[in-house]
Amino acid sequence: MKNEFEMSLCGKLNYFLGLQVQQRSDGLYISQTKYANDLVKKFGLDAATAVRNPMGTSSKLDVDLTGISVDQTLYRSMIGSLLYLTASRPDISFSVGVCARYQANPKESHLKAVKRIIRYVSGTSNYGVVYTFDSxxxxxxxxxxxxxxxxxxxxxxxxxxxxxxxxxxxxxxxxxxxxxxxxxxxxxxxxxxxxxxxxxxxxxxxxxxxxxxxxxxxxxxxxxxxxxxxxxxxxxxxxxxxxxxxxxxxxxxxxxxxxxxxxxxxxxxxxxxxxxxxxxxxxxxxxxxxxxx
Structure with missing residues (x-):
């Protein structure tokens, strides 16, 4: 791509995927820090307490037939935003995938689980995937x-x-x-x-x-x-x-x-x-x- 488009690899990744690419002596660091921070602010959780993992071990989500329904548009917007973030954050892939199963009729318990993921993202917004040259x-x-x-x-x-x-x-x-x-x-x-x-x-x-x-x-x-x-x-x-x-x-x-x-x-x-x-x-x-x- 560098030879074809006369643009650096970092520039192409930023252009096509919205990823932030840092090239250092030991490798490439790919993240979506700005997007992650904007996501947290978009859903009003920038002042919430951060957590160390996206889903607690005691969390067992189900359809929750007796739960209180929440705004489907808001819930789906949260899920869609988080799914885009998984391009550089494999650590949230499982938790986002579980919450995405309940988009048809989301309940308060599901919304709470999604907000926990965003609270985790808030505390790790500068995280990304590292690709080392020594490989x-x-x-x-x-x-x-x-x-x-x-x-x-x-x-x-x-x-x-x-x-x-x-x-x-x-x-x-x-x-x-x-x-x-x-x-x-x-x-x-x-x-x-x-x-x-x-x-x-x-x-x-x-x-x-x-x-x-x-x-x-x-x-x-x-x-x-x-x-x-x-x-x-x-x-x-x-x-x-x-x-x-x-x-x-x-x-x-x-x-x-x-x-x-x-x-x-x-x-x-x-x-x-x-x-x-x-x-x-x-x-x-x-x-x-x-x-x-």
């Missing part, structure tokens, strides 16, 4: 799920984050479209979503002249890993939709491998459920979200 071009992914985490329909939430070297380049937090009967099934389905993203990244890097070897996806569930390696476990897997079983073909073809990682090192945990302050801040730092000042 390689090998890709790796982390996959995790929160089994039956949704109170309303008991569906699980899939989370994943993807790195080129030690730099976070993609992430997702999404409710699964079916009910899982076990943690192994939920983790296996989450791994399937992770595989499709990894294959796309591999093909894209190949097109750019950076061929990849065997892909590594890190999972903390040994049962899901065993299912990917052993097609004989029929009693455990016969109820799982066949479209997820392409993982086995990829493993057999030596294209990728599910590798075990201890739960305390599972970075995708940040995208599946609310976490306590210490755990949240530790994972936030590990994925490369930090202060840009």
């Amino acid at each position: 390689n071009v090998e890709i790796a992914g982390y996959t995790h799920s929160d089994w039956a985490g949704n109170v309303d329909d008991r569906r699980s939430t899939s989370g994943g984050c993807f790195f080129v070297g030690n730099n976070l380049v993609s992430w997702h937090s999404k409710k699964q479209n079916c009910v899982s009967l076990s943690t192994a099934e939920a983790e296996y389905i989450a791994a399937g979503s992770c595989c499709t993203q990894m294959l796309w990244m591999k093909q894209m890097l190949n097109d750019y002249g950076f061929p990849q070897g065997k892909l590594s996806i890190f999972c903390d569930n040994t049962s899901a890993i065993n299912i990917s390696k052993n097609p004989v476990q029929h009693s455990r897997t016969k109820h799982i939709d066949i479209r997820y079983h392409f993982i086995r073909d990829l493993v057999d073809a030596n294209i990728l491998e599910l590798e075990f990682i201890p739960t305390e090192n599972q970075l995708a945990d940040l995208f599946t459920k609310p976490l306590d302050n210490l755990r949240f801040e530790s994972l936030r730092k590990s994925i490369g979200v930090c202060s840009t000042v």
Whole structure:
């Protein structure tokens, strides 16, 4: 882009995405500080007390049929503003995604949860993602799920984050479209979503002249890993939709491998459920979200 448009990379990112890009000796720092501050002021929470995480561990949102309804336009405006902020703030992806499920009929409990996210943004408005120059071009992914985490329909939430070297380049937090009967099934389905993203990244890097070897996806569930390696476990897997079983073909073809990682090192945990302050801040730092000042 620099050669084509005679503009710096920082300038192009600012122009197209509204991101603030700081180039330093050790890397690039991408943030939306001005947008975050404007967002907090827009919804009148600039004087509110900041919090250390966007969603408390005791928070279990549901449809709240007996709750008091709130202004849908205001609620949707808050959600839309926060969704745009996730371009540089993966640490709020899960909490914003959960609150976005209730836009059809928001209640006071949902509005309170959204305001907590904005209070968190208020205290971390200068945070963004850092991309270091000291890295390689090998890709790796982390996959995790929160089994039956949704109170309303008991569906699980899939989370994943993807790195080129030690730099976070993609992430997702999404409710699964079916009910899982076990943690192994939920983790296996989450791994399937992770595989499709990894294959796309591999093909894209190949097109750019950076061929990849065997892909590594890190999972903390040994049962899901065993299912990917052993097609004989029929009693455990016969109820799982066949479209997820392409993982086995990829493993057999030596294209990728599910590798075990201890739960305390599972970075995708940040995208599946609310976490306590210490755990949240530790994972936030590990994925490369930090202060840009």
